[in-house]
Amino acid sequence: PYLGTAADLNAVPEPLHVAVAVGNSRGRAAVVARLTSPRLAFATLVHPGVACAPYQHLELGAGCLISQSCILTTNIVLGRHVLLNLGCTIGHDAVLEDFCSLMPHANVGGAAHLETGVYLGTNATVINQVRVGANTIIGAGAVAVRDLPANCTAVGIPAKSINNEQ
Incomplete structure (x- = not known):
């Protein structure tokens, strides 16, 4: 662990691998944006307790953090x-774009697409082939059964937008 500011990390003279474990999508993006030194590399960390067969096609971007007991099927892009x-x-065949955050026991169905910065609360579900717009928040326990627009907060079963920040 490192305690200090982004400026402190940017000033480290030797190469350093960094993991940014801020749960909030926008908060994590803000921290990453401040880490600008070319000596910093973003570590992708996958817990050994993740269920994922070696023959499955997974594309993992820099800085991904995958916790214990997650299950990843095949042809996934993170x-x-x-x-x-x-x-x-x-x-x-699911796609989770940059800075998506899934809280404990969230589920993303086959061929679902989460745009940049989507946040799924604990036990939230996005069913198969649903697209969720950028920066949308799906509340704990909600089930998205239809596409959701960008910049909204959706709750309930089925998940419905309770506001839209566009």
Whole structure:
């Protein structure tokens, strides 16, 4: 662990691998934006307790953090700085763009697409083939059964937008 400011990290004279484990999508993006030194490399960390067969096609961007008990199926794309908390499941052919955050036991169905900065609360579910717009928050326990626009907060079963920040 490192305690200090972004300026302190940027001033480190030797190469350094960094993991940014801020749960909030926008907060994590803000921290990463301040880490500008070319000596810093963003580590992709996958817990050994993640279920993922070696023959599966997975594309993991720099800075991804995948926690214990996650299940990753096949043909999955995770963008830069995606955070999968404990026990998340990602279905086949799913795409999670940069800075998506999934809290414990969130589920993403097959061929679902989460745009940049999407946040899924604990036990939230996005079913197969649903697209979720950038910076949308899906509340704990909600189930997205239809596409959701960008910049909204959605709750309930089925998940419905309770505001839209566009």
